[in-house]
Amino acid sequence: MGRLITVAAVALGQWALDWEGNTGRIIESIIIAKQRGATLRVGSELEVPGYGCLDHFNEIDTYSNSWDMLRRILLDKRCYGIIIDVGAPVLHRNQKFNCRIIILDGKILLIRPKMFLANDGNYREHRHFVPWLHPCQTEDYHLPPEIQEIVGVTHVPFGDAVISTPDTCLGGEFVAFVSRSREDLSNANKTNLHSGGEQPDHISSNISPGEANPQKTCEELFTPNAPHINQSLDGVEIFANSSGSHFSLQKLDLRLSLITEATRKAGGVYIYSNQQGCDGDRLYYDGCAMVIVNGNIVAQGSQFSLSDVEVVTATVDLDEVRAHRMAMSRGLQAALSTAKYQRIQTDFSIGNDEDDADVSIAPSKPIKPRIHTVEEEIALCAGCYLWDYLRRSGAAGYLVPLSGGIDSCATATIVYSMCRIVIQAMKDGNQDVIDDVKRIAKYDDKLPETPQELCSQIFTTIYMGMREQSSRETRQRAKDLSTAIGSYHINLDIDEVFQAQKNLITNAIGFTPRFKVHGGTHQENLTLQCIQARVRMVTAYQFGQVLPTARGRPGGGGLLVLGSANVGESLVGYLTKYDCSSADINPIGSIDKDDLKRFIAWAETEFELPCLREFLEAIPTAELEPITHDYVQSDEADMGMTYKELTIFGRLRKEQKLGPYGMFLRLVHDWSEDRAAHPGGGDGDGDGAGGDDAPRMTPAQVAEKVKLFFHKYSVARHKSTVLTPALHSNDYSPEDHRHDLRPFLYPLMWKSWSFKKIDRELARIEKRQALKFGEKEKGK
Template identity: 55%
Template sequence: MGHLITVATCSLNQWALDFKGNLTRILESIRIAKKRGATLRIGPELEITGYGCGDHFLEGDTFLHSWEVLGQILSSKEAEGMLLDVGMPVMHKNVKYNCRIIISNQKILLIRPKMFMANDGNYREPRWFTPWAKYRLTEEYHLPRMIQKITGQVTVPIGDAVISTHDSCVGVEMCEELFTPNSPHIGLSLDGVEIITNSSGSHHELRKLHTRVDLIKEATLKCGGIYLYANQQGCDGDRLYYDGCALIIINGQVVAQGSQFSIGDVEVITATIDLEDVRSFRYNCSRGFQASSAPSFQRIAADMALSDGQLQSNPMIRPTLIRTVFYHTPEEEISLGPACWLWDYLRRSKTSGFFLPLSGGIDSCATATIVASMCRLVVKSCAKGDKQTIADAKQVTGQSPESGYIPTDPQEFAHRIFHTCYMGTTNSSNETRSRAKDLAVTIGSYHIDLNMDTVVTAVQMLFTVVSGKTPAFRVHGGSDVENLALQNIQARLRMVLAYLLAQLLPWVRGRSGSLLVLGSANVDECLRGYFTKYDCSSADINPIGGISKADLRRFISYAQLAFDMPILESFLNATPTAELEPTTETYVQADEVDMGMTYDELTEFGRLRKVSNCGPYSMFTKLVHIWSDKMEIAEIAIKVKRFFFYYSINRHKMTTLTPAYHAESYSPDDNRFDLRPFLYNASWAWQFQKIDQAVLALEQRSDRDHAAE
């Protein structure tokens, strides 16, 4: 009959410092897990506070309220009869730790601090927490008096230990610890730990899930055992979207997988597993030799069994079957991740909808299509009867909680909460105006089509009055500085008009509140600085600011069919242009010509600069190997130097970049992810000289090789 247990892990849409809401979601996940027969439940990293509190982890209040919430969990009926793994910060001997609290039947069994801190990319955990460095050792932790009254305990163990139930052994591995070369799960499994829990705060990045899943599968493929992975899901209050995908794995095989993208608040997955499968998998002589000499962990007794007698005696109950891991394509990830992030931001900011300057180009088109995807997700969730989504939809549309309104059509819902505007000038084309209008009709947005020439002319005339000079575009004989200034007037006025309309359009429509302004600058434009500071790129949030132009094009191609939006084909075929300069018979403004580099080249520059940590010289040497079959070495050098020049002089723009959904590993966002200066010596004299010397040497070698032939 085996030794069957049912275990549960979850993805929770927690919100930084939302202690009341976080508690509600934790208790709901425990309730669902218990209803499904689970005796062990784990939740995401720092689930009581929310993962993204940042410097609030330096405040004593955060620790106080965490204990208050834990007290309510300990006292709850939901927690009875289960082994629970709950995350919160703990201060021990005046040192702050990121911890898991293991509890059972109103008792705290163990406080297990995190031992390896995430300290790269978006993560700065050592700023707030200290890693626990006393491996396989525990100390006594004095509980707050409010907790002593609940548990009857004065002290509990804190440190690196495991939990021993009547029938198995449970150990903890936390997020970053999985990614380290000598991960804790190795020592835990060798010491006979059969169940390992991993509570995470892992964010979404395009194409990242494969890495995470492979590491989790590998953790038990050699060692054997049951691995429970929990993750936060949703917008925690910042640029990141935590993408859930809770997993239950046994012996390297997935038996349960949660959704990666969801607008729901609580998702629990469970699986029934036979402990005997772990024990038979580990019957290996080599493993036995290593295990017999492995150092031991302190075992803390839990007066309970994870296995249920009813499961063992019912021949109809079988272990959960192995399943194939499901992965979204990158195009699907773009359609889902930013859409879920937008929904969380909209409902939690208590605003009345979105406003988007719709230019008729592919970037604003992609942003609008992501909003359309969000509307589809909301309607789908409401159709399933999700009470929270229905309540949130009523709130953002200005309906009372008692009203019977439930979104049933994405276009109808979009018309209530999504506002778009084409801000044309004499430099705009009929094609972009028509595309913007047709897209708005397809999505269902409340659309405005306007000309702003009178406003632009007024500003230009004001300058002429105060300066006595009249600037002209380059095609009319003006200088480069005049040409750029006249373009920027249009771009910045669009930002001013966008915020005016965002504040007043709800009032125009008889509603209260204001709108969130959406930006639509892609990651490649941000990297190059190819946008006007404080133009339409200056917005409240930007769902595509971490996505490359190439990925956006692939997303639009996907959405054309997946969302049944034929209009999107016209955006794919259009040449990217800012439409800020006059068009003549011999000149049409085009983005890639203006930039002096293609979007694909920008993607390559971005990955080498950020992911491969290349300076100008090392970037050049790498690109010689990658591009030498399609361009001359001297041209590669010119492109690298041009990139670093424009990157340098425009880096200051990153300090005012609109907060954007993080989706790409080479994002230039300087707030947290890309910590580089914003004032550079743009001549890069030493580095560029080194490149020139390398070009000369390579060309001379090539000449000698040809002569020898």
């Protein structure tokens, strides 16, 4: 028993339903933690099956398979001598629970079910699990027969409890541990909760005084009355947070704030573990395993990495926690607290006296948290996600239709970022990455040594132009970028295929559609644009299927096609259904135009790609209409709003939960011509709606813009149902899968009650403005 203890938080690259692979990574992380002197290892939420199993959590196999894998961990003697916190789903009384399994020396100390389930945004835990609704209570869990044979008992405690060791108490927002003296332990009433057999010597359960360490899941931390509050008042010293938290731009800052504040006031050791990587869905789990002591970060893992097993350890001094809690006010609150947790007692000590006497061992010092910029997050998150997706899909590489515009440029630059990350991992000796590169990039026996060399083997770009619609500038920009990043590039025209489709209409119905610049109607113009767009999608997939074989790749294979529609265009449907926005995956589908521009501007310098400057300076255009001496198609002119305005509309609609009328009420002030300047140029709420750089409009112009946005959104909503799966990067993403569920057949917005309310409020505002103007004129 000692005051110095070493703990481990892990970030594993789990893959949904990769049972043996997931278990292998769990065991490897336990072994590494032990090698580094840790006596407590905390894993991520549902790490045995992988967090992203979705409706597989409704299948009996998922639960029985999880116990099969837990059996392997229980039998592996390499996992002895350390308390292990493992995440797995558990069936109890025919109810499904999201649980933490606390293991020591081949025995189960406690099964702790999650109490507060995540059920917003991308999370649907209520669809798959039920919460544990009995705080500070436990009951017996009947173990499966194959587990009974190993642990020697038929039942273990199931519920909201903490683990008490001779030197501390462990718990979490998903188990807790308490600090007691050896005398307390020897005198404890060892009530046998294990009715089917003799209780192991190092496990008992009773109510006794002492400090505890609670366990949390990620959602429990985000709740107003988080479990760590009551647990800390009841003596818990170490909090284990097992998370399944996915990436969103700049979300880490909020997460760090919540985690550090959890122990800044209450004191304690906080161990945060999270899954890392793509586990088979649109989400990237961004790791960042951490250890925090009294609100100070003392260890932090990577947020983005290609390593499948990352273990972060820290040595902490428990006396620092106790000293932090010496304030009289805290003692009074603890005395008044009615939350008394059941202690699951064990003879196993987290620390030992020898470590206290070893002067070479010192507590880990506070460090400054590492927080990436938006530009870095886009490069690293999307790059790591694409590599995970590629290596696990079995495909031969990626293909991007490169238009010469900034969106497809961003997608191609992200693939180049992926190649940079992979090459660096190879240089760092990551054997898993080296093996994957050997398997995927196998046109010759020589391993690529530069990002460009890797790009040339696994990345194809293709420019599909039209002689009248496509400009020399876009064609040249596409070529320059492909040369700079090393992609295998194809430059072709699709005029013949387009003309064949156009003739098909003429031959069938005797009508020849014309472009608007040639006198055609809006519908004719739209028809001809869509033919081009859809031909490009078909062409991209054709080349993706045949190129690896044509280029002589051993075993052939196919390329995954990447889409390049940004979040703003998806919101208002500024894309053709089943055009090049239809692909296998879209790495920029929830990123707005402004962030993409910032990323490209950053990459120009960071990646040494001077050709990117031309993309930044070019006017966004779809180039689907013929170019004339007085007309060039413009994206923002077509949409009737700027990309900046689109971003604001998107944030207010989803994040601020505003409909048409609510958005008008907000923007009529934020975009007012007469608004006061805000110090620093922003209004401080983070949505970008206000601030000195926001638009300045009359109330009538605001009403017109809001109506136009919601009209376009409603009539194009059906397109969202077939959008390419996009890497989730923003919380205002319109992704239809489960993040933003809406109807796709709307009543005509122009006649809606919301629009009528806007008109009524606009009339009231304009009447008041007229009165104020009249009074002002009289005063002259």
